[in-house]
Amino acid sequence: MIAIEGLKKSFGRLDVLKNVSCNFAGGGVISILGPNASGKTTFIKSILGMVIPDSGRILFKGKAIHDTFDYKRHIGYMPQIGHYPDNMKIGQLFKMVMDIRQQDAIDTDLLKAYELESMYQKTMRTLSGGTLQKVSAALAFMFNPDVLILDEPSAGLDPLAAEALKEKILLERSKGKLVLITSHILSEADEISDQILYLFEGQIKFLKTLAELKRETGEQKLNRALTKILSTHHVKDR
Numbered sequence: 665m666i667a668i669e670g671l672k673k674s675f676g677r678l679d680v681l682k683n684v685s686c687n688f689a690g691g692g693v694i695s696i697l698g699p700n701a702s703g704k705t706t707f708i709k710s711i712l713g714m715v716i717p718d719s720g721r722i723l724f725k726g727k728a729i730h731d732t733f734d735y736k737r738h739i740g741y742m743p744q745i746g747h748y749p750d751n752m753k754i755g756q757l758f759k760m761v762m763d764i765r766q767q768d769a770i771d772t773d774l775l776k777a778y779e780l781e782s783m784y785q786k787t788m789r790t791l792s793g794g795t796l797q798k799v800s801a802a803l804a805f806m807f808n809p810d811v812l813i814l815d816e817p818s819a820g821l822d823p824l825a826a827e828a829l830k831e832k833i834l835l836e837r838s839k840g841k842l843v844l845i846t847s848h849i850l851s852e853a854d855e856i857s858d859q860i861l862y863l864f865e866g867q868i869k870f871l872k873t874l875a876e877l878k879r880e881t882g883e884q885k886l887n888r889a890l891t892k893i894l895s896t897h898h899v900k901d902r
């Protein structure tokens with residue numbers, strides 16, 4: 665579905681992605697983990713065409729994304745912080761997005777779960793952080809995309825809203841969708857991930873299935889497995 669070959673990106677003298685290559689062949693949930701500033705958002709923004717890499721290639725269904733922007737129709741993106749026109753109402757925002765796509769909403773599951781229709785008259789600038797996240801989540805899933813890219817999706821969501829999002833992610837996964845999620849919440853990643861991609865200082869430390877990670881470390885929980893594997897890597901690196 666998505667192949668990444670030798671991706672490099674620097675901001676000034678800061679090398680943020682250093683020769684990143686990986687392949688997301690089929691569906692499933694891939695959690696992109698790593699410390700702050702390790703390059704997770706830069707990595708997903710590169711796939712979205714929002715960051716232009718200095719070198720390397722990204723292929724979407726076999727086609728280089730530099731040659732096309734049509735591929736973006738197949739990706740639903742939930743940003744870390746959504747930026748929307750301040751004075752627009754929620755209802756107007758949804759209508760605008762549908763007008764731009766020239767398509768009606770296909771998937772209204774989250775719209776309903778979050779009861780956003782009852783808030784259509786609310787103006788974007790007046791929304792709480794969590795409600796803004798709910799709007800972003802509903803938009804990401806709205807057109808039934810093949811791929812979902814979610815940047816720290818549950819940050820700021822209340823527990824019930826986060827649970828609804830998790831259920832939705834699992835439902836889409838069961839349909840064979842590819843879901844890339846950046847997160848710092850290991851318990852959540854543990855519940856929903858098929859694979860873990862660990863970024864460290866702009867490089868992939870590993871990309872493994874969750875089962876493999878647990879088997880290799882002999883741990884049942886992702887947080888303990890990560891602690892173990894990272895300390896082992898650390899020793900090996902020295």
Ligand SMILES: Nc1ncnc2c1ncn2[C@@H]1O[C@H](COP(=O)(O)OP(=O)(O)OP(=O)(O)O)[C@@H](O)[C@H]1O
Binds near residue numbers: 700701705
């Ligand atoms: N547009 C930009 N201009 C300059 N530096 C940038 C830009 N975007 C990102 N960076 C820098 O690149 C590094 C990686 O940022 P990025 O947002 O990709 O990290 P992250 O792993 O997503 O972090 P976090 O876990 O804190 O969200 C950081 O040092 C950041 O300051």
